Amino acid sequence: MAGLAAAARARELGAEPLVLEKGDRAGGSMLLSSCVIWRYRSLEAFQEECPDGDPGLQRVIVEQLDGAIDWLESLGAPVVDHGTGNPRTVGKRFDPAGLMQTLVRVIGDSSVRLSERGQTRLIKANILSTGGFPVRLARRRRLLLRANPWSDGDGLDLATKRGAETAGDLDEFYGRALPAGVHVDEEDYVRLSQLYGHFAEVISEDGTERFEGDPGWSETALVQAIARWPGGRAWYRVHEDKLGERIRERTVREIIEAARGAGGTVRDEPPYTSVLVQASVTQTLGGIHIDERARVLGVEGLYAAGADVGGISGGGYSSGLAAALVFGRIAAETALS
Numbered sequence: 001m002a003g004l005a006a007a008a009r010a011r012e013l014g015a016e017p018l019v020l021e022k023g024d025r026a027g028g029s030m031l032l033s034s035c036v037i038w039r040y041r042s043l044e045a046f047q048e049e050c051p052d053g054d055p056g057l058q059r060v061i062v063e064q065l066d067g068a069i070d071w072l073e074s075l076g077a078p079v080v081d082h083g084t085g086n087p088r089t090v091g092k093r094f095d096p097a098g099l100m101q102t103l104v105r106v107i108g109d110s111s112v113r114l115s116e117r118g119q120t121r122l123i124k125a126n127i128l129s130t131g132g133f134p135v136r137l138a139r140r141r142r143l144l145l146r147a148n149p150w151s152d153g154d155g156l157d158l159a160t161k162r163g164a165e166t167a168g169d170l171d172e173f174y175g176r177a178l179p180a181g182v183h184v185d186e187e188d189y190v191r192l193s194q195l196y197g198h199f200a201e202v203i204s205e206d207g208t209e210r211f212e213g214d215p216g217w218s219e220t221a222l223v224q225a226i227a228r229w230p231g232g233r234a235w236y237r238v239h240e241d242k243l244g245e246r247i248r249e250r251t252v253r254e255i256i257e258a259a260r261g262a263g264g265t266v267r268d269e270p271p272y273t274s275v276l277v278q279a280s281v282t283q284t285l286g287g288i289h290i291d292e293r294a295r296v297l298g299v300e301g302l303y304a305a306g307a308d309v310g311g312i313s314g315g316g317y318s319s320g321l322a323a324a325l326v327f328g329r330i331a332a333e334t335a336l337s
């Protein structure tokens with residue numbers, strides 16, 4: 001997302017951008033996402049939700065996201081919902097494929113080169129936007145991956161080799177609980193996410209751990225706790241009284257049935273239903289340290305945006321797409337100024 005936003009903005013400013021994409025398609029994790037691009041209502045709320053994040057970078061997102069969303073719409077990106085459905089946040093939901101196609105059209109098809117590794121060529125200005133390192137983190141911690149398969153930390157490695165500083169906790173991530181022991185195809189990442197931990201008793205698979213804290217509305221805290229338990233797995237044990245509760249457009253029962261239908265381990269022990277889940281990594285939260293103009297601290301002429309950047313959502317969760325959009329645009333503007 002960040003690279004496409006940066007290149008589209010650069011094209012608009014009269015430059016000739018080149019996007020070097022490692023994967024065999026454009027769009028990265030954005031294309032797999034629910035594509036709700038959102039922000040907290042105020043900087044104070046952002047800081048409360050993400051207390052370890054950099055307030056300077058958070059402020060830029062709060063101030064610039066609405067304009068950046070208007071810009072996407074002005075380019076023709078299709079909006080599928082003009083709200084987020086979450087009273088804590090404001091933003092819009094886009095059609096991910098339509099958004100990707102819109103940005104590629106603005107950039108110019110021939111300027112988006114697939115199956116190329118970005119860092120192999122240094123042109124006038126390099127904007128790192130390789131999507132953080134969820135692949136590496138999931139591999140190292142033996143968790144499931146819930147992101148594109150190419151974001152393996154190449155941007156972070158390149159920047160730190162050149163002397164860049166890092167920001168945030170490199171072990172912190174945003175993710176979801178998925179049915180354990182099941183191969184989840186990437187088109188099912190959203191549908192099979194088990195997002196009802198706050199209606200469940202959460203116990204480690206071996207029964208030695210129990211989650212007693214606040215899962216947080218996004219359940220980021222819960223997923224990170226599960227990730228530290230044996231096998232990164234847990235049982236979500238739900239009383240029948242809670243099966244009718246709604247999470248967005250579905251009930252808890254429907255989400256559990258989706259897990260069962262996919263071959264997940266579901267135990268019926270009336271009045272309880274228990275689902276075995278495993279933590280998955282969607283996005284790393286630590287990464288490259290940038291300033292408010294997307295300049296990589298410690299490396300002249302290098303810029304970064306999106307999940308390659310660390311220290312925005314520390315201690316909580318915020319929209320990765322919003323950060324990618326806002327700092328992608330800023331990186332292009334700064335590089336061309």
Ligand SMILES: Cc1cc2nc3c(=O)[nH]c(=O)nc-3n(C[C@H](O)[C@H](O)[C@H](O)COP(=O)(O)OP(=O)(O)OC[C@H]3O[C@@H](n4cnc5c(N)ncnc54)[C@H](O)[C@@H]3O)c2cc1C
Nearest residue numbers: 001002022028029030033034036118131154306307320321
């Ligand atoms: C299932 C799911 C649902 C989500 N829902 C939401 C949501 O509703 N709202 C939200 O805000 N966020 C959501 N996210 C998170 C969101 O997708 C990310 O925060 C966002 O895509 C990050 O943008 P990015 O540009 O940093 O990374 P990406 O969009 O992943 O783009 C990074 C790109 O870099 C490429 N790349 C990697 N290494 C190299 C290299 N060496 N050279 C060249 N290219 C390279 C990758 O192939 C990829 O195309 C969701 C994610 C998933 C997986």
